[in-house]
Amino acid sequence: MLRALKGAQKCLCLANKSFNLVQTKLRLNDAPTLAASMAVRHYSPPTHIKQSAVPNESGTMAEVKLEMMKRLGLEHGYQPLPKSREHLLKYQPKLEDLPTRAMQDSFTSAIIPLSTDPVLQDKYVTYLGNVRMGRLLEDMDMFAAWCCHKHVVVPQLPADVHLPYTFVTILVDRIDFTNTLASGTEDIRLSGHVSWVGTSSMEVVVWLEQKQNGKYQKLTRALFLMAARNATNTAASPVNQIQPANEEEKVILDGGKSRKRMRQLLCAQSIFKVEPNDPEQTLMYELYKRTTPSDTMELNKRILPPNCRWMSDSYQMSTIPSFPENRNHHNRVFGGFLMRTALEISWAAAVLYCKTRPKLEHIADISFEKPVSVDSFIKMTAYVVYTKLNYVQIMTVAEVLDPHSGNQVTTNTFYYTFAAPDTVTEVLPRSYHETMWYIQGRRKFEYSMGLKSN
Template sequence: MHDSYCEFVLEFGSSPKLLEQYINVHGGIRTGKLMEHLDSLAGSISYKHMLGPGVESLGQIQDRGFYIVTASVDRLDMLSPLDPSRDLRLSGQVIYTGKSSMEVAVKMETIGMGKAEVTVLLGRFSMVCRDAVTHRARNVHPLIISTPEEQALYSMGEEMKKRRQSLALRSLSRVPPSSAEAETLHSFYLQYGQDTKGSSSQVGKGERVWMGDTKLEKCMLMFPQERNVHSKIFGGYLMRLAYELGFSNSSLFMRGGRVRFLSLDGIAFAQPVPIGSILRLTSYVLHSTSSVEFPMIVHVAVTANVVDVETGNERTTNEFRFTWCRDGDTAVSRQVVPKTYKEAMLWLEGKRALELGDEIRAENQT
């Protein structure tokens, strides 16, 4: 397992020029740019597992006979804010292998300045191996487990895969909501959804906002400078674009203030994005709530569609889910409210994601 380990350090603490390339409007670090690095790191780790630790260059894909793509990103959980005055180490390794898939665990840690290392992010990528000629699934090397710590990581990777499969079977696109979820949705409808006059109104102590009114989108031409080794648009670049649109949407919904990233709750890479295509990114706020710790939390979906310029038809290539919170101050209570059955199912999916995020953050804190 340790043969696939990779790491690199972003020297923010000692290189002001480097920090300038990553700084955001609040003086922190642009998380979207770090997501690009994490996707690239997961790919490098997967190739290192397949090629062996002594190989330093990937070379031509056709010569290797296989290629690796990101199938999904299960989660990225931000455990504490980034400190721009300290160096940042990104690292990871393969912790579980299936027949043609690999589970890659990644993390980010602040280091240096004579202080203790602090883990600020934990994440999980699911990578798959394909034959370079047939493009069908290709077997990956099994892992050799040599220590109790590696066995624990392997078990965690196995549990991740089982959890992902279980969530897929419970998806509201496949099965109806549970009776408890249906009751929750109905109670929410009785409180917020009956008056259809206008697009939003004051209901009780919070402001109602129709889900359809949270729509935010942008169209972009995909240039070859953002290509990966397969001459398709780099998945990490798409992650950054989706993150930045989702951040903008959550900021608008929460009416400004200090917006903090909590988690990437999932990404599904359905199809590659070709160079030269027109990409439409569309974002909606799916669910909003509050907690003792945060005055407002929102779950945001971003869908990436490739547009056919001749017919106007669109096909979905990627779906992203993120969670943000309003940090450290009071916020206006705003409830995102579905109008249609489809929006109601998305609202419930957002609720599930926020509940799972609470559980995972509690586990990480312990």
């Protein structure tokens, strides 16, 4: 998506108890317990916010999109050079001019009316009648920006002047999915609010539910870290600070500091920044021994153990052009489009690897490292980097291709956990860099399962 706020942490926050996240630490050789751990992660909007007298219904997601365009002064129709918003820079407020806000002030909800709109159903339904999760990720990303609109209030802004802000996604935290099977023909509700703020950044929690048998059932919940930028997206802009309305909001806000520290910790522990720890180095040696002949005269030869597959043979790739319909108002590729595309190629890789239809259990983290121009060619490569019992860990890398120079620039890396009905073939690395991917995939898997890494 757009360039992230300078200095913002580009790693992912661990959901904590203030959102009622229940985690169970488990033994890796206990498949039923592993499956159970995924099912116990339930979380709901804070009770006091749902019962608040503050109006919180925003209509449909189509209406939300139109309202955001209206507030920002955007118009339909593609222009190679976006309409200038420089005249709004003089209206950028100072931090001390912004009143404090409570979480219940930004709480809102919106509907995807699948039950009454057959045309919309065609965009969301799979051939089995379920919902396309990639489409929902697009909506969640847009809805998180809408919560930012609900939070930011500029009292000195004249009524006839558009909002001098731009809201961009920095990262999306771990997303867990319940066992509820989402239908492609029933209404889906998004709800959320700003849960923590920095000087110019906002953490937004978004819930996704679907009406089944007259009652909304939980599908998933995610945390978005958003950056507030000025009207031209050239500098940071201050946001309203949070004054908790009650003890429940205070607990959530206090947890923001812990989540920030956890983001920093997870970022520092990346295998791409620090060497493997001692248990991981032992694992690497075991992998080497398993795939090397016992005959010392054949050191350059690698052997594949029974019921295993090489990582280099376990990937799927797709190169796609982006078009204006995938743009945001700065003619950059909409982050939700990248999220949807990455998820769908990852799902294809998981299906072809498992030879069956696995269930998406978890999305570990999504960070937006570089903006992607609307005229870009985007290469998505989904690698199977780790397996355990019936679980498959996918690492998907998004790269922008320059058709003139041939250069490739990595813009995003995504991690997905899928669960197959039966035990899957074990994937093994053949080279050193694949071994690093294996270790990173193992870490992401343990993180997604609520397990403590060695």
